[in-house]
Amino acid sequence: MKDIADLVGRFFLSLIFFFEAYDSIAFFKQTKNTMTVYGLTWNQDLLLYVTIFFLVLGAILVLIGYYANLGAVMLLLYLVPVTFIVFSFWNDPVEVKRIQSIMFMKNIAIIGGLLILIVNGAGKYSVKRLIYTLRLPK
Helix, strand or coil, X not given: CHHHHHHHHHHHHHHHHHHHHXXXXXXXXXXXXXXXXXXXXXXHHHHHHHHHXXXXXXXXXXXXXXXXXXXXXXXXXXXXXXXXXXXXXXXXXXXXXXXXXXXXXXXXXXXXXXXXXXXXCCCCCCHHHHHHHCCCCC
């Protein structure tokens, strides 16, 4: 059961980052405008391309379980700063403080899931384990 839960958990963790990458690509100009609103004005195109690369590659690595630790670190490098910049509910007006605090805590939970993945590894159902258990002829 643990192995199935590891696989399903990796699937759901990667799904949110695939969606974030898709959203950033589909709404590239709006994402740049949002970056400006939050004060991220330095080399926006480069930041956005690197972000999309980290999101896609990190989500793929987490999903397939091949170098899942590296993928989780890549996703953390994206998620931690974004969480504290975008969902800084302590600075928000009362009207949006509640929803922003919920979004902040959601991201904190995802960060926790990525940290658990780093500590425990990808589990039995992963490409990395499949590669290491195959007995290929030399």
